[in-house]
Amino acid sequence: MLALCLVWTCTARLAWGADEGQILLYLSPTTERYFASAGRSYEQIIKRWPAYLRKYGEHVRTLGREELLADPPTGVLILPTTVALDPQERAAIERFAQRGGSLLGTGLVGSRDAQGQPAGLDFLHTSFQVRSHGFFPVNDNTFFVPFGDGPLTWPIPAARRMGLSNTSGSLLRISASHTSAVALDWSRNVPAEPHAVMAFEETPRGRVAYFGVSDDAWPAQRDNLLLLDATLAWLRREPHAYKAAWPHGHQAAHLIEMDTEDQFESAPNLARDLENAGYKGTFYCLTTEAVRHPDIVRDLLRRGHEIAYHADVHFGFKGDAVREQELRIRFMKQQMAGILGERAPEATGFRAPTESYDRNTEMLLRRHGLLHHAADESSHEDRLPFFSVSEPGVPPERALVVLPRTQMDDVSFRLKKLTPEQVGLTLANDLDLAVRSGAFSLLSVHSQNYVEGGLMRRTMPDYLRKVTSYGNRLWVTRGDEITRWWRQREAVSVDSQWRSGGLRLILRNANPEAVAGFTVFVTLPARQASLKVTAASASKVAARTQSIDPFRAAIVIDSLPPGQTELRLNF
Numbered sequence: 001m002l003a004l005c006l007v008w009t010c011t012a013r014l015a016w017g018a019d020e021g022q023i024l025l026y027l028s029p030t031t032e033r034y035f036a037s038a039g040r041s042y043e044q045i046i047k048r049w050p051a052y053l054r055k056y057g058e059h060v061r062t063l064g065r066e067e068l069l070a071d072p073p074t075g076v077l078i079l080p081t082t083v084a085l086d087p088q089e090r091a092a093i094e095r096f097a098q099r100g101g102s103l104l105g106t107g108l109v110g111s112r113d114a115q116g117q118p119a120g121l122d123f124l125h126t127s128f129q130v131r132s133h134g135f136f137p138v139n140d141n142t143f144f145v146p147f148g149d150g151p152l153t154w155p156i157p158a159a160r161r162m163g164l165s166n167t168s169g170s171l172l173r174i175s176a177s178h179t180s181a182v183a184l185d186w187s188r189n190v191p192a193e194p195h196a197v198m199a200f201e202e203t204p205r206g207r208v209a210y211f212g213v214s215d216d217a218w219p220a221q222r223d224n225l226l227l228l229d230a231t232l233a234w235l236r237r238e239p240h241a242y243k244a245a246w247p248h249g250h251q252a253a254h255l256i257e258m259d260t261e262d263q264f265e266s267a268p269n270l271a272r273d274l275e276n277a278g279y280k281g282t283f284y285c286l287t288t289e290a291v292r293h294p295d296i297v298r299d300l301l302r303r304g305h306e307i308a309y310h311a312d313v314h315f316g317f318k319g320d321a322v323r324e325q326e327l328r329i330r331f332m333k334q335q336m337a338g339i340l341g342e343r344a345p346e347a348t349g350f351r352a353p354t355e356s357y358d359r360n361t362e363m364l365l366r367r368h369g370l371l372h373h374a375a376d377e378s379s380h381e382d383r384l385p386f387f388s389v390s391e392p393g394v395p396p397e398r399a400l401v402v403l404p405r406t407q408m409d410d411v412s413f414r415l416k417k418l419t420p421e422q423v424g425l426t427l428a429n430d431l432d433l434a435v436r437s438g439a440f441s442l443l444s445v446h447s448q449n450y451v452e453g454g455l456m457r458r459t460m461p462d463y464l465r466k467v468t469s470y471g472n473r474l475w476v477t478r479g480d481e482i483t484r485w486w487r488q489r490e491a492v493s494v495d496s497q498w499r500s501g502g503l504r505l506i507l508r509n510a511n512p513e514a515v516a517g518f519t520v521f522v523t524l525p526a527r528q529a530s531l532k533v534t535a536a537s538a539s540k541v542a543a544r545t546q547s548i549d550p551f552r553a554a555i556v557i558d559s560l561p562p563g564q565t566e567l568r569l570n571f
């Protein structure tokens with residue numbers, strides 16, 4: 001206990017004292033010699049670091065070999081693509097960590113010896129608490145995909161595809177207790193092999209963070225710098241508070257929807273499976289089919305599912321004249337009005353047949369009162385809802401909310417001729433990644449695959465058991481609920497400032513109404529550190545804290561009133 005307390009006091013001072021969080025950039029002459037012998041410039045490979053670190057001013061120092069060997073005061077030691085190390089350098093780095101320093105490494109740290117010969121990855125494994133599993137193949141279809149709301153990656157929206165350049169056979173597959181990014185292809189297919197590329201850990205002495213990417217593989221982009229900001233903040237034990245993607249302390253969201261078209265009468269089968277698991281879904285209805293089964297549509301609505309549109313007939317919209325597209329939208333609405341009567345205005349979602357649409361489609365949907373569009377995997381780089389950009393200048397409160405499908409659907413499963421077992425495994429792996437990524441996940445199933453003995457009919461009960469196993473971590477709800485939340489969330493801003501040893505958190509709710517379950521995530525200065533939240537005297541809100549993992553806590557506000565609310569966070 002005593003040891004822990006001492007470490008805690010020491011690190012708290014490190015983060016908040018006068019000389020907080022010294023950052024040391026190590027320039028290894030051994031690594032420099034190794035790259036020079038291969039005809040490459042080490043300075044060029046790591047050129048982003050000195051430029052990036054300038055903003056830390058007096059807190060940054062570059063370190064040569066002699067200084068490292070002389071045991072400098074601890075802080076964060078950066079080992080930038082420090083591929084080759086001699087025995088004394090290795091020992092000094094180990095001592096630095098033993099003395100309570102934190103490490104940030106990129107690329108194949110210590111994988112070569114003083115002569116530049118391969119030395120294995122043991123030093124890397126031990127220093128950063130990771131295991132490695134070979135390399136990713138070199139191609140231009142590999143993306144660095146960080147986890148949303150993560151302790152080291154929170155400035156980047158969930159599962160954004162971040163491009164890598166020049167991975168030249170050195171993108172390491174790693175696994176670790178705590179990972180914060182994975183490498184995936186463009187469609188975000190989850191590989192069977194380990195595929196993490198960023199990991200972090202807190203030992204009783206210090207913190208470590210590791211990127212399995214060498215520095216020259218990063219294009220100069222704002223996102224990469226934001227990632228470094230958050231990683232260094234975590235290593236320096238600076239707590240940060242940020243708006244969570246989801247309400248009520250959930251970590252990810254899931255929409256299970258049916259494209260309800262051919263074999264329309266199978267829709268109640270999915271409804272029943274969802275209800276047995278305690279969920280509601282969205283049924284995007286092809287209205288020329290729906291009019292033949294009006295009782296089914298009305299019954300689904302009565303049972304609490306969302307009824308939405310899958311257009312009038314099963315043809316795409318892309319490239320068609322505005323007048324033609326508008327006629328179809330009017331017609332589908334007219335058909336739905338005939339089925340739902342006075343409840344027809346509740347149908348506010350749309351999904352284009354074959355995911356074929358263009359800017360005009362989205363413009364028309366909004367003009368005709370639709371609120372969300374369930375779109376394709378190409379619609380966005382992030383695995384989150386977003387506001388349509390089809391009509392420039394339309395503010396978020398009026399813009400169409402787009403819900404991107406970011407995983408394979410049953411059409412792809414059929415094309416790939418997957419067995420029900422393979423489908424089950426694919427869905428389970430994807431859901432697992434979605435939850436770890438803090439992502440929005442949209443599973444699209446088709447009515448024709450939900451008939452008795454159909455592929456999805458056989459797969460879904462097991463899948464739904466898997467969904468249920470995530471409990472409160474996963475928010476499973478209808479498309480209109482996700483849409484409403486996304487709009488409300490957008491109108492709340494979260495700011496925080498350090499004030500005498502704590503965080504002052506200011507929430508501004510510009511919605512006309514109170515927001516239920518608004519959630520702020522907070523990174524903790526130490527593993528399982530306690531977090532105390534108090535409302536400023538003028539702000540009367542009920543806020544509870546909830547542990548997310550050893551490094552994050554959530555503050556969940558039952559009902560966030562319009563206007564400004566101030567909270568005080570102490571650790």
Ligand SMILES: [Zn+2]
Nearest residue numbers: 259261353354
């Ligand atoms: Zn369809």
